[in-house]
Amino acid sequence: MNTAFPGLLHDSGKDEQQPVFAEPWEAHAFAIAVKLSEKGLLKWSEWTDALAEEIKEAKDQGNPDFGNTYYQFWLSALETILLKKNILKKSDLKSMMEQWRRAYLSTPHGNPVKLVKYK
Amino acid sequence: MNDNHTSPPSEMELKVKALESLLVEKGLVDPAALDELIDTYENRVGPKNGAKVVARAWTDPQFKAWLHEDATAAIASMGFTGRQGEHMKIVENTNVIHNLVVCTLCSCYPWTVLGLPPVWYKSAPYRARAVMAPREVLKEFGTEIGKDVEIKVWDSTSEMRYLVLPERPADTKDWSEQKLSALVSRNSMIGVEKARLPEES
Numbered sequence: 170m171n172t173a174f175p176g177l178l179h180d181s182g183k184d185e186q187q188p189v190f191a192e193p194w195e196a197h198a199f200a201i202a203v204k205l206s207e208k209g210l211l212k213w214s215e216w217t218d219a220l221a222e223e224i225k226e227a228k229d230q231g232n233p234d235f236g237n238t239y240y241q242f243w244l245s246a247l248e249t250i251l252l253k254k255n256i257l258k259k260s261d262l263k264s265m266m267e268q269w270r271r272a273y274l275s276t277p278h279g280n281p282v283k284l285v286k287y288k
Numbered sequence: 289m290n291d292n293h294t295s296p297p298s299e300m301e302l303k304v305k306a307l308e309s310l311l312v313e314k315g316l317v318d319p320a321a322l323d324e325l326i327d328t329y330e331n332r333v334g335p336k337n338g339a340k341v342v343a344r345a346w347t348d349p350q351f352k353a354w355l356h357e358d359a360t361a362a363i364a365s366m367g368f369t370g371r372q373g374e375h376m377k378i379v380e381n382t383n384v385i386h387n388l389v390v391c392t393l394c395s396c397y398p399w400t401v402l403g404l405p406p407v408w409y410k411s412a413p414y415r416a417r418a419v420m421a422p423r424e425v426l427k428e429f430g431t432e433i434g435k436d437v438e439i440k441v442w443d444s445t446s447e448m449r450y451l452v453l454p455e456r457p458a459d460t461k462d463w464s465e466q467k468l469s470a471l472v473s474r475n476s477m478i479g480v481e482k483a484r485l486p487e488e489s
Binding site for chain 1 (some may be wrong): 293294295296297298299300302303304305306307308309310311314316317318321322323325329330371393394395396403404406407408409410411412413414445446447471472
């Protein structure tokens with residue numbers, strides 16, 4: 170492990186074989202932003218500005234930012250921009266997260282989690 | 289421990305699930321399209337594309353001239369088009385210039401030819417030190433650059449994305465494009481390493 174750049178393997182051949190996304194949610198956060206930009210709901214330059222702002226904020230707060238928290242910034246930027254543009258409402262997001270939490274808790278272990286609407 | 293339910297995932301995972309559900313409900317996002325996009329970047333697009341571009345530039349002077357003139361078009365002629373492949377610029381290493389690419393603000397990167405960036409490219413230490421101490425950074429990647437060689441650092445943005453054309457290794461005179469492309473690592477096209485030597489391939 171390289172101390173200056175954690176996550177860097179010296180053998181670039183192996184480095185290239187590292188998975189692109191560490192967890193599935195990273196892949197989904199990535200894909201949502203790209204698709205929204207393709208639909209014209211956000212301009213890419215607008216997106217990189219929002220992402221740069223999250224990264225700067227994290228740095229100001231003392232986050233060492235070794236690259237492994239990159240998709241957390243990505244997700245925060247996505248949330249911020251969707252709320253700012255009024256594409257989503259904060260209250261809807263909060264309640265949808267709660268529905269997903271409950272869906273996980275009510276799903277027997279080992280079964281796929283599906284969202285059930287609580288009306 | 290209660291094994292009767294599936295433990296809720298992290299806040300991040302819940303948030304992505306919630307964002308996706310809401311956007312799908314509004315018809316702004318299609319789950320199948322998301323899966324297809326993810327598969328593309330996990331399995332289909334990567335530095336092998338860039339390696340083919342470099343190998344062609346090494347063997348075809350006309351193509352190399354086109355790359356310098358209009359990298360976006362030259363690369364597109366090989367079928368590598370699409371997201372983050374617009375506004376490409378080629379920077380060529382020589383015996384007096386070594387080029388290094390960074391994105392100091394976020395992680396702008398030429399996806400069509402390199403795939404998505406590695407973890408270290410997205411880290412604060414790389415973003416900061418590539419600009420302030422490029423020679424040291426290169427050393428940490430095991431790359432020694434002679435004192436008489438100038439290091440140029442290029443800051444990628446959403447408007448301009450750079451691809452390094454590494455120097456063709458010696459003793460590869462009769463090599464085919466395909467054989468040469470195996471010498472071109474992702475890191476050599478970011479500029480933190482040189483192309484592999486024939487004996488390393």
